[in-house]
Amino acid sequence: MKYRRSSVKDILLTFLLIGTVILQSGCAFKDIDKRFFVSAIGVDPAENIENGYKVTLKIALPYGAIKESTQPSYAYLSQEGETIGESIRMLETHVDKVLELGHMKVIVINEELLSGSLRPFMDFFTRRGDVQLIAYVAAARPSAEKVLKTETKTEAPASVSLFNYFGDTGTESPFIITTYLFQLRRDYYMEGISPVLPVITTNGDHEELIVNKSLVIGDENESASLDDIETKYYNSLFKDANGFSYKTEQGKMRLLLNFDRIKMKYKIITKNGVPEAIDMKVTMAGEIGESRQRLSLSKLDKYDKMAEEEIKKKILHLLKDMQEKKLDPFGFGLRYRATRLQKDGLYETWKEAYPELEFRVSVDVKLMSMGTNQ
């Protein structure tokens, strides 16, 4: 048994060392129950400090028995400061646990702040390591604080309902635009595209959050808001949102058309190197969702035509409206830059030409059926 006789001392020493080490922990060690999970940050203009910001944090509190509790519980912290980072640092002294921004997935910004340079306050979020770049960014009306403090009735414990609006996580609607933090930053600094943010509003008694409008942010120009219909068109044509429904009226006829397939293609037409028009082709396929009259299958073509004209009008309206305001949420300029040979003054040429650009839109509607009720 010569081999087996290992020195007991060695083993004891090893165990002693491991034993002492196991009572220590690394320097970043912080148990999960010693952390506060910030679920959303709201930024408003400060009331008392000039050019300052008021930061509101929505903190999701863990609760003992999730199955038994019906209401989620949140804590809110607000602090004014000259910069966002400063305010959050101050807020750390207001609570007993570490503020953890790793689960912060919604950044809500007061609409008023969005019509100037975004850099002073957005820089913090992209620079701080634990803020995820896939956080959703949204504009708030009337104020970010009010939006954050809205506790919706449909909210379940251990889930933050604000997250579910975006990215098709929960509800799916063509009215809701999803913009991620990385996307906002990219679009903002990119020449040839203007970022679009969803606008969150609340109803009168602060029980519901409503997201169906959006805001196009201008870099040099004023920001422009899109109403719900414009948002829907923008979203379906450029963001591949599904569930587009369209109401058409002609005389007594009133139809609601549901489109499940929308395809949009466009081409920038140049003449002598100067862009002069955009040819856009839209194909929509779907079915009739609601009608007041009896419909006949043979007249489907007629309904197609009816819808085509009106949809075309709406699209043209949206495009021209943005063109007038010198905003480009569609990324036409970006496409132009990307598909032309790079040379000096390329983007300047586009910028000059854009306000004069002609839009030629052709819409092709194909109704496949009259719904399941034949």
Add this chain to the structure above:
Amino acid sequence: MDENTENPNTPEYMKRLTKKLEPSDDIVQNTLTIEGKKVHLLFLKSVVDPLQLQSVIVKPFFEMKEERHYAEYINSLPYKTKLPSGDREVMIELTKGNVLVMVNNQLTLLELKIVANNMVQEADLEPTMHGPQMGMSESLEININIIRQRYHDPSLIVETLELDEQSNRGIALLYDKDRVRPGVLDKIKERLQPLDVELVQAADELIYYLNNKKRSLFPTSLLSGRPDRLINNITAGKVIILVDGSPHAIVTPIVFFDFMASMEDRYHSYWIMVGAMVLRYGGLFTCLMLPGIYVGVTSYNPDVFRTELALTVAASRIGVPYPSFIEVFFMLIFIELLTEASLRLPVTISATATTVGGLILGTAVVEAALASNIIVIVVSLVAISTFVIPVNEMSYAIRICRFFLLLYATLFGLAGLVLGMLGLIMFLSNKDSLGQPYLRMYWWNREKELKAGKR
């Protein structure tokens, strides 16, 4: 016996041996005489089969007419074994159940032994649903027979050796001489020859000495009691070592991935095998890393969780007095105790032990807020997935390893866990089994490998 030794006709040689074996009760030195014919027998009656002795040696003696014929008959018996030269060697043969026959001044050693434990047992070390159900026996000869009978090829070589230790235990090396890896055989013999030990009782014990390392964690030889696995490995060019008295055989050299293979993989259709493999490796990583992941994620990077889960985990830790790593450590120790206890107990009691330990204590610990709900889930998952590893020795090693990874995760978080895992992989790739790399991905037999080299 006394009269026998005093018998003047007994040859000197037999007398000498008998003297040396005394005062054992079971020595029989007998001289049969009839009509001038004479035969001297020397054997130990406790290890010799009396029926065989009767029919093979005694009966023909009285039936044959001449001593000369009888001597020829004895000489032609299939039971004959080689007669060693030294006294001591002959005595060792006698203790194995051989009968020393002296007729007509000619010494012959006949193997007429009886082994009580020669029943083939069920393969309970690695049970499978499909495939052969019976394993090996505790007798060396029967075991060799089992393997020979399933591998009918003249290239299968059986080399029997005797260990130079107190019990002079017989061992056998089995290999296919056309397929065996060159060098491996020499290496095994090299390690077995200078074996300086008092006693080797089982294959399991021999593994330790084959290993050539004083302290080791990971097994470098596989222990198997399944004939199909042994045959499989012989075909792959490995060497099987059988030890007398042990129903398990040693397979060597071995790679890590052999420990993750179950014989049943061969008996199922392809996709079922793939599914089982995925499950098994999943279990391996679960039981290795889950405790570390729990500590790393809850205490260093809670952002890895989904928000809902983070809140749930945070909630379940409310009121738990110790930091996560102590919680995990104690629960792991607890589950190890439970496993160990149920292993040592008879089957009827072990069920009670696991119920009391697992269910009642587990719930009570959570109720008393000494540990969180989540950790009970984590620890049970870890305990279950340990049993997915098909070979027992590997699962022991993995059980130790996860404490090491837990330590790393405690000190350096998730990054530490990755670091620890990296260290483990480095350690394993540095390891070898009889000169063959331990972490080698595909084990080809020699023929295939030579072909692969040519490509």
